Every structure is written in C-alpha cells, then in structure tokens.
Amino acid sequence: MRTIKQPGAPAPERIQWVEARGRAFSFTLEAGLPLLEAARRGFAAEGFACGVLNFDHGALGPFGYVMPALSRTGENAAFYSETYRPAGVTHTRLGSMTLGSRDGAPFFHCHGLWTEADGKASGGHMLPDETDVAEPFEVQAFGIDGAMFTAEPDPETNFTLFGPLVATSSGARTTSCAFALRLRPNQDFASSLETFCRTHGIARAKIHGGVGSTIGARFSHGGVTEPFATELAITAGMIAPDTSGALQAALDVALIDYTGGIAEGRLIRGDNPVLMTMELVLEVLA
Numbered sequence: 001m002r003t004i005k006q007p008g009a010p011a012p013e014r015i016q017w018v019e020a021r022g023r024a025f026s027f028t029l030e031a032g033l034p035l036l037e038a039a040r041r042g043f044a045a046e047g048f049a050c051g052v053l054n055f056d057h058g059a060l061g062p063f064g065y066v067m068p069a070l071s072r073t074g075e076n077a078a079f080y081s082e083t084y085r086p087a088g089v090t091h092t093r094l095g096s097m098t099l100g101s102r103d104g105a106p107f108f109h110c111h112g113l114w115t116e117a118d119g120k121a122s123g124g125h126m127l128p129d130e131t132d133v134a135e136p137f138e139v140q141a142f143g144i145d146g147a148m149f150t151a152e153p154d155p156e157t158n159f160t161l162f163g164p165l166v167a168t169s170s171g172a173r174t175t176s177c178a179f180a181l182r183l184r185p186n187q188d189f190a191s192s193l194e195t196f197c198r199t200h201g202i203a204r205a206k207i208h209g210g211v212g213s214t215i216g217a218r219f220s221h222g223g224v225t226e227p228f229a230t231e232l233a234i235t236a237g238m239i240a241p242d243t244s245g246a247l248q249a250a251l252d253v254a255l256i257d258y259t260g261g262i263a264e265g266r267l268i269r270g271d272n273p274v275l276m277t278m279e280l281v282l283e284v285l286a
Helices: 035-045 189-199
Strands: 015-029 051-055 058-060 090-102 105-115 121-126 133-135 137-145 147-154 159-166 176-183 205-218 224-241 247-257 262-266 274-284
Touching: 015 035, 015 147, 015 159, 015 189, 015 274, 035 051, 035 090, 035 105, 035 137, 051 205, 051 224, 051 274, 058 137, 090 159, 090 205, 090 224, 105 205, 105 224, 105 247, 121 224, 121 247, 121 262, 137 176, 137 274, 147 176, 159 176, 159 274, 176 189, 189 205, 189 224, 189 247, 189 274, 205 247, 224 274
Parallel strands: 090 147
Antiparallel strands: 015 137, 015 176, 051 090, 051 137, 058 090, 058 133, 090 105, 105 121, 147 159, 176 274, 205 224, 205 274, 224 247, 247 262
C-alpha cells in the first residue's frame, strides 16, 4: 500500500475516537452570515456545540479557499496553496464539514467542490474567516453530545488538526450511539473503519460528515488519482455486512488533488491510505 513519510513519529493510537451520543437533523444556513457562524447557530438551535454536516447546492460569497499543494519547506509532507478569493457568488456542488473548537472558539474544517462565478470548476479547503453564506441553503447535520472535535498540534504531521476529545454533555436530545473518529496517516481508509467496527461490536453504521485526505485515490469505476495530495469530502458512507457476513465499508467521495484534478466515486477497499487525517462520525445502526 502507498505510504508518505510524515515529519514526526507515528502515534501509537492510529484511530483517535470518543464514544458519544448523537442525532441527525437538517437546517438552513442563514444568508449574510459568515459560514462558521451560520453553522454554529444551526447546531446551537438543536442544543449541540459540535457535529458534522453535508451539503450539496449552496451559494457562498465572499469566499476564500485553499487547495492542496506540495510542501514549500519540507516541514510537512504536503501543504496548502495560496489563498483564492473568486469574485461574485460561488455555487457549491457538494461538501462536508466538521464543526468543533480551536483555541476555545468555534471553528470548522470543510472540504468541497464548487463552480465559481466565471464558470471555473474547483474545490478544496474553505476558509472559515473568509467565507460567507450568499443565499440560504439547507444542510444535513449530525450533532454529537459528549465529544468535541478540537484542533490541537499533531506532532506526526506537524499540523494543527481536529481530533475528538471527551466533552461534558450539553443535555441535547439524542437518538443514537455515535463514535467521533479521526484516522491518522498511512492506513487504509475502508479497512481501518471495518476493523474499528469489528473491535467495538458494531454490525452496521452510517457515516456522517467526513473531511480529510488520501494518498491519491483508487476508485471502483477504474479511475485513478495519481497526485498524492488531495482534499477529500465523503458524500455517502456505510459499514455493513456483505453476503458472507463480513463487514464492508462503502465510501463514496469527491476530491481535488494538488494539480487541480477533480475525481468522484466509490473508493476501492484496501488501496486508499489516509494522507494527513480523516474526520467523521459513525452512527451505530446495529
């Protein structure tokens, strides 16, 4: 399997996780607000301070983003591009967000694909402090209670990254057992989730959110992304038994690589290692 050498030593725990409770709901992002504040308000209205969401068609402007890029200094295995600020209103095609905390304040990690006002198709990593909601649009959310995605320095990758920490319950209404997860680098995405579910006695689970990166990508439709640095959003995901009873993860994703190449589809199991991180929530169904 492909691997990328990271600047720091690998942490012994390859999946960072917290068991919590959660609930799925939808809400509409309010126009005229920063995307971060609009998301925070939507979760807060349901009693949550943390969670994940997915969306498709939306409108953003002003809008700032970065794409994956090669490392300029060698201090990281890969890095970010310069900041892009397209004029006018950018229309999203899809995206995934983790809402959590950084330095004691709300913060998000959000990847997606979109079309800019001049017709350019692009994607990448949305910047919380430079992105506003231009028109109201609906998102599908999953709030978590008892865990908080918190940005902390990660010695292995030399980045500050979201990872789940135990948090005091807010008393929000919940309906499901859920696990907040962060997968660390150089482990296969699907296989890691399957092993986690077997270890924790989970027979069936739905993935909510899903923000991270893989070392290129190999798809079930035969497509291949060779450039190693990507920004990825999960568009749908399930872990469930196959006809033989063995757990299998079905992971539908969309990504952009550091050359600007865009790809979408279902990832092949066993051949899609994590590059830097992968954040998601597993809702336990059985």
